[in-house]
Amino acid sequence: MTKVGVIGSGVVGKALAEGFVKHGHQVMVGTREPAKLAEWAAALGSSVSIGSVADAAAFGEVAVIATAWSGTEQALRATEGKLHGKVVIDATNPLGHSAGKPELAIGHTDSGGEQVQRWAPEAHVVKCFNIVGNPHMVNPAFPTGAPDMFLCGDDEGAKRVVAALCAELGWPTIDIGGIEGARLLEPLALLWILHYFRTGKGNHAFALLHK
Secondary structure, eight states, X not given: OOEXXXXXXSHHHHHHHHHHHHTTOEEEEEOSOGGGGHHHHHXXXXXXXXXXXXXXHHHOSEEEEOOXXXXXXXXXXXXXXXXXXXXXXXXXXXXXXXXXXXXXXXXXXXXXXXXXXXXXXXXXXXXXXXXXXXXXXXXXXXXXXXXOEEEEESOHHHHHHHHHHHHXXXXXXXXXXXXXXXXXXXXXXXXXXXXXXXXXXXXXXXXXXXX
């Protein structure tokens, strides 16, 4: 059993929190509006609690950043240094909408994952869970077989911890290296999003095929 602090209470944060609870972990969700989560948390039982962002950061042995990109820096500042030395799963995507459709706000020579690592320099950031829609983040089931979850980060031990959590949630993982790999994973997320907008359906994921 791992204590997981989920920072962010949108659909991604809730989906991952529910998945971790389902698989036997204790979760605290950090949010600015705890009253809005009371009914949701009550339905999940005693394995979920609600607190501030700093509370969730302090609670978690592993923390998940599941905020909208526009609020990510503020959320990390609100952790008040309580992510020091911890594994931090960065599930964010640096999206903007200045052109009237989703686009990457950071890319090519930098990434959101690298920025999160700079905002939380004493944490072990692992980019993960950013390349699929929230309905399929836990126990993904596709008729053609299991999709893959790509991850990256600079700390090998942290990546092993995250890979083990992914396995519990039904995901085979592929480690693509250091945190600069987020420069590839975030455009992959944008590909997922653009396909969603073109088809109106979110039932797709990525897999690496081997011969």
